[in-house]
Amino acid sequence: MTDPDTVTVRPGRESDLLAVLRVLEGAMLEVGATQVRTRTEAGAVLVAEIDGRVVGALVRDGDHVEALAVHPDRRGSGVGRVLVERALADTGRLTAAFRAEVRPFYESLGFEIEARDGRLWGERLR
Structure with a gap:
């Protein structure tokens, strides 16, 4: 498990676009560059x-998570949890x-x- 204190979570910047797309692609998520740029x-x-x-990266539209991905080397280490907790604090x-x-x-x-429309749907309040 990654020590949460070693993970820095911050708003994405335009200069992060390629790195974010690589993380999302590594998780086989279909989120395009235009969408990520707009959300950034x-x-x-x-x-x-x-x-x-x-x-890791979390892309949202309002309070809806459109994509959440963690680099394969860091999955299961708490990075996703830290991203979700920060997003919850924001929204x-x-x-x-x-x-x-x-x-x-x-x-x-x-x-x-x-279950909703053939997929799973989740909601959490802070």
Whole structure:
């Protein structure tokens, strides 16, 4: 597990675009550069860094998580948790639609989960 104190979470910048896209692509998430750029400009992208390297990203539209990914070398280390907690601190509420294989992650964070339109849907209040 990564020590949460070694993870820096900050708003994404235009200069982070390539690193964010690589992390999202590594998780096989279909989020385009234009969407990430638009969300970055709106202040709705968070990046997690360790030693100055982007190891995770959370992209949201309002309080909805559009994409959340952690570099494969850091999965299971708490980086995703830190990103979600920061996003919750910023918004007070988060929703997310996700695949069944990541349900345990969202459950561990206290999301209320239900099946909706063939996908899982979760919600958590701060």
